[in-house]
Amino acid sequence: MSDLTTKYRPTTFDEVLGQDAVVNSLKKVVESGSRKTFLLSGPSGTGKTTLSRIIAAEVGCDPKNLIEIDAATHTGIDAMRDVAQAARYRSLGKSPVKAVIVDECHRLSKASWDSLLKILEEPPAHVFWFLCTTEIDKVPQTVRTRAVAYNLRPVDDDVLYDLLEDVVEKEGLDVPDGVLDLISTKAYGSPRQALSYLAVCAGCESRKEAAELISVATEEGEAVTLARMLVSRKDFTWPKVQKLLKQLQHEQPESIRLIVVNYVQSTLLSCKEKQVEYLLGILDAFSEPCNPSEKMAPIQLAVGRVMFGDD
Secondary structure (H helix, E strand, C coil), X not given: CCCXXXXXXXXXXXXXXXXXXXXXXXXXXXXXXXXXXXXXXXXXXXXXXXHHHXXXXXXXXXXXXXXXXXXXXXXXXXXXXXXXXXXXXXXXXXXXXXXEEEECHXXXXXXXXXXXXXXXXXXXXXXXXXXXXXXXXXXXXXXXXXXXXXXXXXXXXXXXXXXXXXXXXXHCCCXXXXXXXXXXXXXCCCHHHHHHHHHHHCXXXXXXXXXXXXXXXXHCHHHHHHHHHHHHCCCCXXXXXXXXXXXXXXXXXXXXXXHHHHHHHHHHCCCCHHHHHHHHHHHXXXXXXXXXXXXXXXXXXXXXXXXXXXX
């Protein structure tokens, strides 16, 4: 089983869940070609970045010409100037269109915002900007007036339940009674979070066990990220792993281990044969309970065994 949040991420307007009014408006705006700067706000996991990618595709942006930047780690003016400069050059491919997605844009510095005002108001004909934020109040008013703005709402629980039920059927997952209801409620309107919880809970034997794992996963989101990284091997480099382990160093190692184990065992239920040996290797590496006195050492050792083997 691949990462469910990636596998079931919408790629067209019609696949977006729970945002009908926003989608209908966006279709008209895209069709008219009247706007090039979009401001998408709303809770985490409700589809801001996904919708930005869909709009970019609709206006003819090739994936290789899509620039995504995380403002949480690139807050400075130099980074934004570099992005704006790179976007100015027209693509030499079939389509000249370029698109820039700025996630968590409210984290940009005042100097960065000031440097973007002119280009956001009058972007080159081939450039589209997408500003995504969970904290719209922190986006300067001068920026808001230069963009067409949409606020995404939490998705209704019944819509999330239908999504989960569909994924369970397609993936052939074995989920105890009551777990989908639990996940739908605990996801708080986020399809991404619902799918993430499903991946963690798919191997559970009871609703109670699922509730405990969701509780841990809620507190330790980085542990789920680690599990995904181990399974998918995407960005599976030591610098990336090292950064993630540093973020986890104050969490309970045994809780981290249980999240990884449950995530991997649920993946095993529907993976391709060529993945089985690798996934079993992860389970083996994380099979021993963690001794609290050893702190993060057992987790570091387990990750090292997966990355480099036992030698």
